[in-house]
Amino acid sequence: MAESAQVFLNALGVICSAGEGQDVLRQSLWAEVPGGVAERREVWPGHALHLGAVRAPLPGVDHLPLAQRSRNNALLLSALAQIRSQVDAALQRYGAARVAVVLGTSTSGVGEAEQALAAHARSGLLPAHFHIGQQEIASPALMLAELLGVGGPRHVVSTACSSSAKAMASAARLLRAGLADAVITGGADSLCAFTVAGFAALESVDVQRCRPMSATRQGINIGEAAALFLMTREPGPVCLSGWGESSDAHHISAPEPSGAGAQAAMREALARAGLEPMQIDYLNLHGTATRQNDAMESRAVAELFGTELVCSSTKPLTGHTLGAAGALEAAIAWLSLVDNPAGRLPVHHWDGLRDPDLAPLCLVAPGQTLGRALRHVLSNSFAFGGSNASLILSAADE
Secondary structure (H helix, E strand, O other): OOOOOOOEEEEEEEEEOOEEOHHHHHHHHHOOOOOOOEEEOOOOOOOOEEEEOOOOOOOOOOOOOHHHOOHHHHHHHHHHHHHHHHHHHHHHHHOHHHEEEEEEOOOOOHHHHHHHHHHHHHHOOOOOOOOHHHHOOOHHHHHHHHHHOOOOOEEEEOEOEOHHHHHHHHHHHHHHOOOOOEEEEEEEEOOOHHHHHHHHHOOOEOOOOOOOOEOOOOOEOEEOEEEEEEEEOOOOOEEEEEEEEEEOOOOOOOOOOOOHHHHHHHHHHHHHHOOOHHHOOEEEOOOOOOHHHHHHHHHHHHHHHOOOOEEEOOHHHHOEOHHHHHHHHHHHHHHHHOOOOOOEOOOOOOOOOEOOOOOOOEEOOOOOEOOOOOOEEEEEEEEHHHEEEEEEEEEOOO
8 A cells, every 4th residue: 555645534523611612613613702611629629620521421331241331431322422433334335354443541441440439438339330450541442443343543642632633643654554444533521529629739720711822721621521523535525634643751741842853743744745835724723821831832833834824722712622632623623624615713712811932923813714615724632751742723625
């Protein structure tokens, strides 16, 4: 199989705090008043924080093996239901052995383990509904593969906040190497006290809605989400035209401040897509609203693209969904490219107070449009340990 073969994102299922399904999420992205993220008290008992919690009812998991019953997998089932007919058609067309599952996650079933340990502290016994396999990092891919009868490769990438972006790059490589004809790819992460408390210990959590690129930014809002794509070599509405990956190897949690690693990932994605920086129409920032990430990313983006490229961070709507962030924000890029003739852009919600120490990026204002359909969108995902990933999605007629 030719290494240059195009890969297409033929179908999308998505759920997050800003909406379930394509239509609801698209409207949330364009809304002048932000929704999604809201104050929650039950995730980390004793603390009231703004979090990107999914409020929609989730599918039941009682039909799954005990080891696969988790909120993480329930989120995936919601996304899968939206594209089930296309997935079933792919299985019928290509055969189970030629379909793969490649996902990203970081929490898997940690929330279930937290609840089980709390029950053990009270009674000395683990509850009957708990199984250690629920927190196995491979659980999401095993669950989907077994549920669907997939016979091809199945694996999970777990590199913190770049996980599902890297999973999508891995899926594309499987297709281009001829090891699969279709891949169910994306990612999921679910809210749990472990991640919220961990980021709070790093003084990286904002109790209010986060404000990326603001002089007043205080940190992230943790969120949860699932996004699934059906990726094949058959033409579809959107092409995954480029991806780039790099590693800073700078610090266990802080990004390399010059943005060299971030730039390397973006440059590799551009090169693989055969594009120049001026051809990108919109950039979805990693935009976590932490002091160091925003400083690094704004510098890297400005040096590569200048300050006229329209950008936004959608994390004030969705929260930072960690291992699901790359796939969720690829979904936002997909929605920006499909059925959007006026080029409406995802709003950058913040307080408008620019940090004079940051490059003055062109941040999307409410109601702002490109005035034409978007052609190429770049999405950044940067993780602990300096694991960087950038994806470029392009309209399929390009």
